[in-house]
Amino acid sequence: MSEELDTRAFCERVLERAKAVGASYADVRIVRRQSEVIDLRTGKVERLGHEFDRGFGVRVIADGSWGFSASPSLTTEEAERIAEEAVRIARASALTKRKDVLLAPIEPVEGSFSTDWKIDPFDISLEEKIGLLKDADRLLRENEKIKVTDCSMDFWSIDQVFASTDGSYIEQKKIESGGGIAATAIEGGEVQKRSYPASFGGDYAAAGYEFVESLKLIENAEEIAREAVELLKAPVCPSGEFTLILEGSMLALQVHESCGHPIELDRVFGTEASFAGTSFLTTDKLGSFKYGSDLVNITADATLPGGMGSFYYDDEGVPAQRVDIIKEGIFSGYLSSRETAAELAELTPACSTGETEQMSGGAMRADGWDRIPLIRMTNINLLPGDWEFDELIADTTNGIYAAMVKSWSIDDKRLNFQFGTEVAWEIKDGALGRMFKNPIYNDITPRFWSSCDAICGESDWHLWGVPNCGKGEPMQVAHVGHGVAPARFRNVRMEGAK
Amino acid sequence: MSTALMGEERMLDIIDLALSHSKADQTEVALFSGRWALTRFANSTIHQNMAGNSVGIRVRAVFGKRVASAYSNAIDEDGVRTTVDRAIDMALHQDENPDFVSLPGPREGKPNNETDRLEFRSLREGKYSAATAECTAEQRAEMVQSIIDESDRMGATAAGSLSVWAGERAVANSLGIRTYYRTTSARLTTVATGPDGGFGYASAKANDISDIDPRLVGYEAAELAAKSRNPVDLEPGEYECILSPYASADMVSMFVWMGFGALAYQEGRSFVCGKLGEKIVHESVSIWDDGLDPRTIVTPYDTEGVPKQRVDLVKNGVAAGLLYDSYTAHREGKKSTGHAGSLNPIFTPGNATVEEMIAATKRGLLVTRFHYTNVAHLMTASFTGMTRDGTFLIENGRIVGPVKNLRFTQSILDALSNVDMIGRDIKLVDNTLAPALKIAKWRFVSGTEF
Numbered sequence: 001m002s003e004e005l006d007t008r009a010f011c012e013r014v015l016e017r018a019k020a021v022g023a024s025y026a027d028v029r030i031v032r033r034q035s036e037v038i039d040l041r042t043g044k045v046e047r048l049g050h051e052f053d054r055g056f057g058v059r060v061i062a063d064g065s066w067g068f069s070a071s072p073s074l075t076t077e078e079a080e081r082i083a084e085e086a087v088r089i090a091r092a093s094a095l096t097k098r099k100d101v102l103l104a105p106i107e108p109v110e111g112s113f114s115t116d117w118k119i120d121p122f123d124i125s126l127e128e129k130i131g132l133l134k135d136a137d138r139l140l141r142e143n144e145k146i147k148v149t150d151c152s153m154d155f156w157s158i159d160q161v162f163a164s165t166d167g168s169y170i171e172q173k174k175i176e177s178g179g180g181i182a183a184t185a186i187e188g189g190e191v192q193k194r195s196y197p198a199s200f201g202g203d204y205a206a207a208g209y210e211f212v213e214s215l216k217l218i219e220n221a222e223e224i225a226r227e228a229v230e231l232l233k234a235p236v237c238p239s240g241e242f243t244l245i246l247e248g249s250m251l252a253l254q255v256h257e258s259c260g261h262p263i264e265l266d267r268v269f270g271t272e273a274s275f276a277g278t279s280f281l282t283t284d285k286l287g288s289f290k291y292g293s294d295l296v297n298i299t300a301d302a303t304l305p306g307g308m309g310s311f312y313y314d315d316e317g318v319p320a321q322r323v324d325i326i327k328e329g330i331f332s333g334y335l336s337s338r339e340t341a342a343e344l345a346e347l348t349p350a351c352s353t354g355e356t357e358q359m360s361g362g363a364m365r366a367d368g369w370d371r372i373p374l375i376r377m378t379n380i381n382l383l384p385g386d387w388e389f390d391e392l393i394a395d396t397t398n399g400i401y402a403a404m405v406k407s408w409s410i411d412d413k414r415l416n417f418q419f420g421t422e423v424a425w426e427i428k429d430g431a432l433g434r435m436f437k438n439p440i441y442n443d444i445t446p447r448f449w450s451s452c453d454a455i456c457g458e459s460d461w462h463l464w465g466v467p468n469c470g471k472g473e474p475m476q477v478a479h480v481g482h483g484v485a486p487a488r489f490r491n492v493r494m495e496g497a498k
Numbered sequence: 499m500s501t502a503l504m505g506e507e508r509m510l511d512i513i514d515l516a517l518s519h520s521k522a523d524q525t526e527v528a529l530f531s532g533r534w535a536l537t538r539f540a541n542s543t544i545h546q547n548m549a550g551n552s553v554g555i556r557v558r559a560v561f562g563k564r565v566a567s568a569y570s571n572a573i574d575e576d577g578v579r580t581t582v583d584r585a586i587d588m589a590l591h592q593d594e595n596p597d598f599v600s601l602p603g604p605r606e607g608k609p610n611n612e613t614d615r616l617e618f619r620s621l622r623e624g625k626y627s628a629a630t631a632e633c634t635a636e637q638r639a640e641m642v643q644s645i646i647d648e649s650d651r652m653g654a655t656a657a658g659s660l661s662v663w664a665g666e667r668a669v670a671n672s673l674g675i676r677t678y679y680r681t682t683s684a685r686l687t688t689v690a691t692g693p694d695g696g697f698g699y700a701s702a703k704a705n706d707i708s709d710i711d712p713r714l715v716g717y718e719a720a721e722l723a724a725k726s727r728n729p730v731d732l733e734p735g736e737y738e739c740i741l742s743p744y745a746s747a748d749m750v751s752m753f754v755w756m757g758f759g760a761l762a763y764q765e766g767r768s769f770v771c772g773k774l775g776e777k778i779v780h781e782s783v784s785i786w787d788d789g790l791d792p793r794t795i796v797t798p799y800d801t802e803g804v805p806k807q808r809v810d811l812v813k814n815g816v817a818a819g820l821l822y823d824s825y826t827a828h829r830e831g832k833k834s835t836g837h838a839g840s841l842n843p844i845f846t847p848g849n850a851t852v853e854e855m856i857a858a859t860k861r862g863l864l865v866t867r868f869h870y871t872n873v874a875h876l877m878t879a880s881f882t883g884m885t886r887d888g889t890f891l892i893e894n895g896r897i898v899g900p901v902k903n904l905r906f907t908q909s910i911l912d913a914l915s916n917v918d919m920i921g922r923d924i925k926l927v928d929n930t931l932a933p934a935l936k937i938a939k940w941r942f943v944s945g946t947e948f
Contacts, residue, residue, distance in 0.1 A: 042765075044595040048566040050584050055571065057550070067635075070550035072571045085549065092635035093537075093544040096643055126591040134593070148765045186766045191877055271540040273657035274689040274699075277869065277886075280947070370550045409870045409905075411884040416905050416946035418882050420874060438875060440882075442905065442944055473538060473659045493944070497875040497907070 005030075005074055007171075011163035013076060014058055017083035019165060023060040023090070025103065026083070027164035029315060030056045030074065031369035033156065036122065040133040040151040043141065048126070055369035058086040064100030065093035070370035104341040104358050106317060108167030113312035116305065117175045117208030121155040124209050129153055132217065133179075139221035140183040145229045147186040152201060153179035153212055154467065156479075168317040176308060176479060177211045178204025178465055181221055185228040192231035192437060194224040194422055198249035199405045204465030204479070205306045227423060230435055236496030237424055237439035243399030244441060244492040245392060250421055251382065252464040252482035253405045258445040259291075259298055260380040260480070262414035263325055263333070264363075264471075265340035267375075275473055277412025280445070281331055283347050289331040292449030295385055298326035300335055302362060302378035307481035308465035309380070311365070315373035318362035325380065329450070335363035335375050367476035374472045379463060379481035385455030389486055392454055399427040400494060402439050407497075418442040420497055438497040448489060456485035503631075504531050506678040509668040512573055516557055517672055519582045522589060524560035524601045525672045527582075528801060529553075529573070532665020533631070537638040540657035542646045544639060552665070559585035560601060563594040599828035602804050604674035606824065606833045625796040627706035630682035631664035638662070641686065641712040648716030649690050654698070654723045656716065658688030662707065669803030677803040683795045686710050689887060690723035695948055696900070698722025699744065699867055699887035703926050705795060719887075722866060726888040729900040731945060738862025738918075739940030740855045740892070746845070746935045747927035748868045749881070750785065753910045754843045754930075756879050758787075758811045758819075760826035769879045769911060773817050779914035781815035784846040787837070793924070793931055794842045801839035809835050811843070812914075844931040848920025855919050855936040857895040863904075863940070864890040864897065879910040884946065904942040913937045 011028050018026035032054040039047035057070035060083070067090025069082045121129075133151040140149045156176040163169045180202015182195040197203045197215055205211045246254060261267065262279040270278055281289070302320035304310050311320050316338050324332045336344065338360040345358030364373035393401070407420035424439035425432045463483040470477055509529050516527040531553045538546035555578060558567040566588035570581040638660050649656035666680040687701035700718035702710045741749065762768040770778070789797040789806030799805055802824055810818040822830075823838035856864065863885075871883035884905050891898045921933030 044597060045565075045593050046595065048588050048592050050568045050588060052568075052570040052572065052581070052584075053554075065544065066547060068546070068548035070548070072551065072553055089547045089549060089635045092639045093547040095636070095639040096539065096542070096544045096646060098541070098543045126588060130591075130593060148767065184765075184767065189771070189877060191767045269541070270655075270657060270691075271538070271545050273540050273691065274538075274659060274687060370552065372546060372548060407872050407874055407882065409872045409882045409884065411903060411905070411946045412869050412886055413946070413948060415948075416884060416903075416944060418874075418905060418907070418944075440874065440907070444946070473661065474534075474536060497880060498878060498909075 007161045008169060010074065010079055011161065011169065013079045014083045015163060015165050017080045018058060018060050018087055021084050021087045022062045023087050025061040025165055026058065027162065028056055028058050029366065029369060030161045032159045033368060036155045038129055038133060038153045040130065040137055042149050043137050045130060053368065057369045058082050059372055060086040060090050061101050062087045062090035063094035065090050065097050066101060067093060068372045101339055102342040103338040104360050106166055106338060109313060109317060110169050112171040114173040115175060115206045119209040120175065121177045121209040122157060136181045136217045136221045139218065140181060140225045143225050143229050145185045145187050145232065146183045146225050148184035150182040154201065162313065162315060162317055164317055166317065170313045170317055172312055174206055175208055176204060176206050177208055178202055178467065179212045179215060179217065181217050183225040183228045185232050187232050190232050192228050194228040194231070195404055196220045196224045198464060199422060200468065204308050204467050206308060206310055207306050231423060231437045234435040234437040236498065237436035237494060239495040241491045242494050243396055243488065243490050244494065245396065245399060245401045245427065245486055245488045247401070247403035247486055248462050248484050249464055250403060250405055250419070251484040251487055252466065253408060254419065255298065255380055255382055255482050255484060256377070256466065257408060257410045258414055258417055259325065260377040263335050264375045265334040265336045265344060268334065269340055269343060276471055280413040280415050283344060285331050286348060287332060290329055290450065291326050291331040291446055292329045293452045294329045295455055296326050296329050296449050296452055297383040299323065299381050299383065300325050300361065300363065300378050301381055304379050304463060304481065307379040307463055308467060308479040309378040309481040314362045314364045315366050316360065316364045318360045321362045323361045334361065335377060336361040337364045337375050340375065365478055367478060371474065371476050374476060376471065376478040377469060377480040379483060381483035382455065382487065384457045384461040384485045387454050387456045389456050389460050392456060392486065392488060393427060393432060394430040396427045396488065397429060400439065401425045401427055401432060402441065415445050417445065436496065439494060440497050441492050441494045443492055448492065451490040451492065452487055453490055454488040456487065461485040503666050503680060506668065509666065509678060510670065510676065512578060513668055513670045515575065516555065516578050516582050517670065519579050520559060520586065522559035522561055522586055526558040526601050526802065528556045528669045530665060530667045532663060534663050535635070535638065536659060536661040537642055538659040539642050542649060542655045544642060547635065549635065555581055557581050557585040559589040561589050563596060563598045564589045564592045565595060565598055566592050597829050598825065601671050601673055602675060602802050602824035602834050606804050625705045626680045627682045630662055630684050630705065630707040633662050633707050644712035645688050645716035648713055649720045652692065652720035652724050654690040654692040654720045656688055656690055660686045669799065671803065675803040677799045679798045681796065684710055686712060686715050688715055688719045690719035692723030692727055694727040695729055696723040696727035697887040698726060701927065703795065722888040726900040729902045732891060732901040732904065734904055734942040734944050736939050736941055738859050739937045740852065740859065740862065740864045741935045741937065742866050743921065743925035743932050743934055744867035744927055745865045747930040747932035748871055749910055749913065750843055750845050750932045751928065751930040752871060752881055753879055754785065754787065754811060754841060756873060756876060758821055760820045760822045763820050764826060764829065767876060769877050770817050776817060777815045778817045778911060779812060779815050780917045782848065782917055782920060783812055783815050783914050785812040785843060786810045787821060787841055787843050789836065789842045791842065791844060791931065794926060794929065797840060797842065800836040802834065804834045804836040804838065806836035840929060842929050845933060847922050847924045847933040849922045850919040852921065852934050855934065856892055856897060858919065858936065859892040859895060862892045864892055874907050880907060881910060882907040902948055903946050905944045906940060906942045908941050913940065
């Protein structure tokens with residue numbers, strides 16, 4: 001990870017020092033990240049940037065409480081000073097302690113792991129990358145009513161070392177790439193936007209530049225520009241209860257907000273109560289609560305190749321896993337950490353049927369070297385059903401097909417949500433009809449998922465990459481994934497934003 | 499926090515190294531450094547406690563109309579040169595941006611009279627608090643314990659965070675801008691969870707941590723949690739609405755962000771388009787932005803090193819001005835108002851108390867704060883969100899009792915056109931100074947289960 005630094009010796013020094021001054025547990029992460037962003041706005045490269053960041057963070061338990069300290073300076077003196085400070089902070093935490101932190105057991109691991117990529121995006125010239133975006137931009141702006149365009153690419157390269165007093169030493173490397181385009185049509189005080197392949201930056205994957213090439217941004221530019229212009233004159237989405245079919249990227253956010261966040265066990269245990277909120281999926285519901293219809297199967301899967309939420313080991317050294325979250329509509333599992341898994345095992349001994357039951361689900365990740373790991377989504381996936389998309393439309397007499405995220409909001413227990421989409425189409429007698437602008441739908445999570453009566457199959461299933469999941473204080477941004485295929489929901493309340 | 503700032507001289511030395519290494523037509527170097535700490539608590543105990551040093555350098559290189567930037571947290575000589583080289587390399591491989599004119603110059607955004615300049619200097623020197631900078635993990639734990647004690651006393655559990663920052667920022671460019679300031683801030687926030695579904699919230703933010711009384715913050719939240727027990731369902735619909743400063747600040751900051759940035763205006767996607775100089779909301783509403791107001795976390799310069807100007811955004815209900823960075827300003831042949839980066843919106847207080855607002859309400863709701871607000875429709879400044887941590891029904895001038903949380907979708911332009919009363923007390927919430935507001939009509943669209 002670094003030519004000049006003996007990372008193993010550095011980690012050993014940190015861990016030894018932490019133990020020497022009183023830590024009962026310690027881990028250290030050294031992280032080196034670089035990123036590149038290219039934003040072409042209305043034909044002009046408005047943002048072209050490269051970021052480089054490196055440092056280390058030390059997490060300890062002392063006197064039964066947590067402490068953490070971090071520094072960008074990777075020197076021997078700083079290794080010891082930060083280890084000592086982390087222990088001092090843990091002792092201060094213990095002043096308010098009600099019980100000692102307990103960690104679920106773990107098998108120590110040694111190894112070096114890397115994601116796969118064909119073309120390193122940092123090896124591709126800026127001319128080539130900007131050229132691709134300019135070609136897409138030119139097509140977007142062929143229509144004079146398109147006044148603003150956004151064409152962007154983002155790339156990340158992350159090298160990380162994790163070592164702990166449990167005996168683990170794990171090196172991981174990950175390269176991520178993504179991009180997207182958007183056209184905003186403006187006329188007479190009306191503003192309408194269409195994006196491809198998803199809004200808020202596009203689609204992302206743990207892959208190289210080949211992923212951006214596969215997005216076919218240029219091939220799709222003219223169509224979204226045309227749709228943005230068409231939206232200017234489209235009628236406002238009608239109000240009422242409708243059969244709603246959601247497009248993939250919108251459904252990905254639906255899974256994210258109404259399933260991904262409420263299954264985070266730290267939220268359930270209240271540690272996000274003052275900021276992002278808690279969860280309606282309390283531990284008494286585990287294994288019995290009817291979350292959705294029998295068709296609804298959701299997994300948390302950190303093992304999927306190419307997923308933005310995939311890894312080999314989480315930031316506590318726990319192996320990546322696939323965990324059942326919703327099984328045939330029944331709430332069956334959480335995203336967990338070593339601490340919350342141990343707490344859950346204490347609370348729900350009836351659920352523990354084997355010795356692996358209290359192991360962490362492996363969902364702890366930190367946003368860089370100076371942040372502590374939190375429970376984060378991995379790839380939260382709605383498993384495919386058996387409908388073809390065309391069949392699904394043909395099977396719908398009256399309804400609305402809504403696509404692409406425009407706005408989102410959900411209450412602090414993740415029950416009442418409201419999402420706005422960029423566009424919707426009327427479904428009439430089994431066919432897509434006229435376009436509606438400003439669609440909004442609003443429901444209560446279990447009621448909504450219980451109304452799901454059809455999910456498209458493998459051929460329509462796609463693993464979306466989401467690079468902007470915010471959580472925690474200080475705010476940490478995680479890269480997560482959601483595999484979904486379009487699905488149908490009955491009796492959903494809709495209206496048009498005014 | 500045992501902070502040791504680098505100081506003006508050393509920071510500007512590092513910047514000078516970068517500037518002298520650069521062969522670009524124009525170069526801008528921004529350097530920040532600081533020490534942060536954060537103590538989080540939940541279930542009435544500390545569960546996350548952290549501290550660290552931050553440092554970073556951002557270099558913007560300009561060749562004609564080709565611009566690119568690079569960032570790094572390596573600020574040794576090699577790191578600085580590498581970052582400069584990276585910015586230059588990117589700029590040289592970049593296309594021209596015909597709208598780019600120049601980096602800001604030293605005369606941009608200067609305070610326009612001697613009094614302002616004197617005040618400016620004193621603010622720059624005066625808003626750094628040693629008490630904040632030197633706050634230890636033990637002191638933070640004691641403040642948290644005060645909150646927990648208040649919660650315990652009222653039968654509630656406490657969650658929240660105490661964050662502390664002591665830092666410095668220097669910006670210089672090859673046109674002669676050369677600025678440095680240091681600052682501190684402390685923020686304490688808590689949610690009290692009481693029995694029977696009661697929730698309460700309170701927060702405080704200041705340059706000087708000694709200005710924050712954790713007992714008062716803890717008491718405010720715990721008392722609300724006690725008052726909001728056993729909330730009942732309420733049919734959604736249009737109600738009179740009293741927004742506490744936490745809720746009104748959320749609305750005001752979103753209003754400013756949606757409408758008053760020059761870029762949104764220039765691109766035609768702001769509700770202010772075509773309405774500058776026209777009445778857009780009730781004449782009792784005045785909103786301005788001022789990073790130098792001593793009641794905010796004072797920010798003397800923006801991220802380009804341009805001194806922050808006071809800008810009237812809404813004056814007596816009339817759309818009055820926009821916020822510019824150098825790029826958007828130069829496009830119109832104007833000077834930057836110092837608004838690259840953060841905003842500091844301020845809503846002019848009125849003369850009402852919350853009690854007077856309640857007494858004047860026939861049937862309405864008192865809202866403690868909002869959760870997860872987001873834009874619903876840009877051109878009508880419509881936003882959506884949930885109420886949270888104490889929502890109360892008022893009938894005939896008296897609070898009847900707590901109700902379950904409600905979702906609203908509401909145009910801010912409409913809300914500010916229907917302002918009945920404006921609070922006399924103004925509170926700093928995040929970066930916005932706002933009073934309580936009584937709105938004649940607020941549109942609640944659905945409910946939830948708690």
